[in-house]
Amino acid sequence: xxxxxxxxxxxxxxxxxxxxxxxxxxxxxxxxxxxxxxxxxxxxxxxxxxxxxxxxxxxxxxxxxxxxxxxxxxxxxxxxxxxxxxxxxxxxxxxxxxxxxxxxxxxxxxxxxxxxxxxxxxxxxxxxxxxxxxxxxxxxxxxxxxxxxxxxxxxxxxxxxxxxxxxxxxxxxxxxxxxxxxxxxxxxxxxxx
Amino acid sequence: xxxxxxxxxxxxxxxxxxxxxxxxxxxxxxxxxxxxxxxxxxxxxxxxxxxxxxxxxxxxxxxxxxxxxxxxxxxxxxxxxxxxxxxxxxxxxxxxxxxxxxxxxxxxxxxxxxxxxxxxxxxxxxxxxxxxxxxxxxxxxxxxxxxxxxxxxxxxxxxxxxxxxxxxxxxxxxxxxxxxxxxxxxxxxxxxx
Numbered sequence: 001x002x003x004x005x006x007x008x009x010x011x012x013x014x015x016x017x018x019x020x021x022x023x024x025x026x027x028x029x030x031x032x033x034x035x036x037x038x039x040x041x042x043x044x045x046x047x048x049x050x051x052x053x054x055x056x057x058x059x060x061x062x063x064x065x066x067x068x069x070x071x072x073x074x075x076x077x078x079x080x081x082x083x084x085x086x087x088x089x090x091x092x093x094x095x096x097x098x099x100x101x102x103x104x105x106x107x108x109x110x111x112x113x114x115x116x117x118x119x120x121x122x123x124x125x126x127x128x129x130x131x132x133x134x135x136x137x138x139x140x141x142x143x144x145x146x147x148x149x150x151x152x153x154x155x156x157x158x159x160x161x162x163x164x165x166x167x168x169x170x171x172x173x174x175x176x177x178x179x180x181x182x183x184x185x186x187x188x189x190x191x192x193x
Numbered sequence: 194x195x196x197x198x199x200x201x202x203x204x205x206x207x208x209x210x211x212x213x214x215x216x217x218x219x220x221x222x223x224x225x226x227x228x229x230x231x232x233x234x235x236x237x238x239x240x241x242x243x244x245x246x247x248x249x250x251x252x253x254x255x256x257x258x259x260x261x262x263x264x265x266x267x268x269x270x271x272x273x274x275x276x277x278x279x280x281x282x283x284x285x286x287x288x289x290x291x292x293x294x295x296x297x298x299x300x301x302x303x304x305x306x307x308x309x310x311x312x313x314x315x316x317x318x319x320x321x322x323x324x325x326x327x328x329x330x331x332x333x334x335x336x337x338x339x340x341x342x343x344x345x346x347x348x349x350x351x352x353x354x355x356x357x358x359x360x361x362x363x364x365x366x367x368x369x370x371x372x373x374x375x376x377x378x379x380x381x382x383x384x385x386x
Binding site for chain 2: 151
């Protein structure tokens with residue numbers, strides 16, 4: 001379960017409300033770990049029950065309160081433990097590739113639409129990753145600024161460099177998928193003749 | 194849910210028992226869609242209840258019976274429907290990349306072990322995909338032989354070509370991951386100095 005660690009990492013940059021966390025999640029962690037908002041709120045309550053985070057209540061206007069979560073020492077220890085743990089790589093489950101194994105069952109026109117969608121999706125992803133790499137290098141994201149503001153100077157290079165490495169890797173993956181779809185389009189054209 | 198479609202596709206090449214299906218699954222479909230054996234048996238019973246497959250009982254020795262599953266017309270129609278349906282691409286959930294975003298929390302030596310494992314895993318995968326591509330091109334896999342024996346001659350090229358395209362794509366993905374891990378190792382060495 002990695003949603004909890006993504007949330008702990010976000011809170012390690014400073015306290016946030018559930019709403020702010022969900023928003024940050026959409027803007028950053030969601031890029032490598034997709035989770036719908038209800039799952040985020042459920043996991044936050046679990047983290048609170050396990051005392052890995054605590055909620056500070058602050059007045060919002062005159063009547064309401066807002067709950068800002070912050071990471072506890074136990075939470076920070078759990079985050080470090082998880083990052084340090086070297087796990088077995090995940091098994092593959094890719095519906096696009098599974099389906100493509102059986103493209104002989106469908107018309108070349110449908111195959112073409114499959115590969116066009118695959119290509120368009122990964123082109124969009126590629127632009128996202130490239131933009132994000134540029135933002136990270138320029139220290140432009142709010143989350144990175146918060147994290148750098150908290151961390152000693154000598155760790156700044158590593159903080160930025162590992163994130164850049166991940167998003168450059170995502171960009172490279174997207175390029176691989178675009179090329180696969182392009183070769184698929186050529187194949188469909190050839191077989192459809 | 195794609196396990197059911199992987200099973201329907203296997204049965205479309207000819208009847209098989211649950212045991213044979215599980216074995217075939219490990220040897221072929223498992224490469225793009227991992228599923229543990231109990232899930233396979235559960236899904237087979239569901240497919241039978243929905244009459245997408247039927248089981249023929251055959252004697253095994255003098256006392257036991259074995260159940261050989263075969264695909265029904267409804268099952269074949271469902272397989273074709275699924276292959277033809279163009280779906281939205283999956284969202285990313287990759288624990289290795291998520292974790293790598295936070296490598297500043299751990300020691301360079303641990304980072305090195307993460308990337309070494311990632312590289313070794315994908316090198317092993319790469320050999321599997323390359324071997325499988327060679328086997329497909331040579332029509333060496335039993336499943337492909339069964340499928341070709343059933344299909345009209347004019348479809349043979351497409352049957353082989355789409356499968357080769359998928360496994361070449363998997364090989365290319367593995368190469369992308371190996372290169373990512375190698376750049377990660379260089380980064381860890383640089384930051385660890």
